Amino acid sequence: MRRYNRRIAMPLVLILSLSSITFITMKGSRILMTLYAVNLGTGPLEVGILFALYGLPPFLLAVAAGRIADRIDNRLLMYWGLGLYTISMVLPWLFPSLTILFIVAPLWGLTSMLWVVASQNLVGLLSTSETRTRNFSYYSLGESTGSVLGPIIVGLSIDALSHATAFLIMAAVPAFCGVIVVFKRHIIPHTTTVASGVQAPRNLKDLLALPAMRNALLTNAAVMGGLDLFNLYMPIYGHSLGFTATTIGLIMGAFGAAAFLTRLAIPPISKRYGERAMIAGAMVLAAAAFVTFPLTTSALLLAAAAFTLGLGLGCGQPLSMILAFNAAPPGRQAEGISMRLAVSYGAHVVIPPVFGIIGAALGVAPIFWTCALLMGGGSWINRRAVR
16 A cells, blocks of 8 residues: 555655646746736737737647546657647747747647546546645645736746746746656656556547536636636736836736645635635635726735635645546546647637727726626525535
């Protein structure tokens, strides 16, 4: 038993550690992309198009990546994901321009998705039904750490050096993780499906027919909509108020700090009240935070509102991840996770440009208040499921 536990624990710790480090760039690069585009004189519409380009390739290919993880090899996704992610992050340093952002944005989305599908699938496969909530909570804590460190490192790098140099600093993170994966590849599982001979059906309608899966996907859509609009419009709003990149980074980091704290509380709270009840309450808190943003121009109060939003939305992603993994039948867990990711990236494609047009015409206040309504709808969906 001890040998078995050690065999499981070593790759799990490795995956969780590397994911935590990689999230620094995943979270920081999107803030960097926004700040660089705004610095070059672009408006909300152009930034919204950049976010849409970021989400389009993974939206189209996430399910295919999940099938590769289920049936071929998780490590294949890791190699390609980290390697090409590093290369695409270096390009804006080599060719600093707005044009290069429109080229690399879809590459960032695609390559980061490959890593995320493989790492999330491995966390689920290396867990038992008793430890899965805890381990996905650990995974989400790594994401929260990246949400704190990524924007702060980006802000400090821009103010102290330049936007172009900040891209190079961000590229060093996936490069480091890629080297570790290569040297530790022997302890990372391939996939369990091929080894066990499971050949699950490939019809997506089978998964969508599951009520638990539909609820997880709808909840994730609401959460990702709120996160996308916060990540897009908070930097734009802060820039319009004359804040420095460091100040904006600290405000965004406050969200990540709160998400870290609320994710620590996921195992005990979800055990007592259930995942859906926890999400329903959290999204009400997020709605209150979105109402507050356009009502203040104080950096301190905006940081407090971002912290409150982090407490609300911070648990939405990991809980929807757990629900999607648990709802999928054996041998199709990565496919279930990838469907959730497809919804996430679909939000990246649709929401930013649509709301970019609205923001350009009406300003940021209607955007934030629409987010509040979106959070209320997500809370209502999960309250119905609890009943």
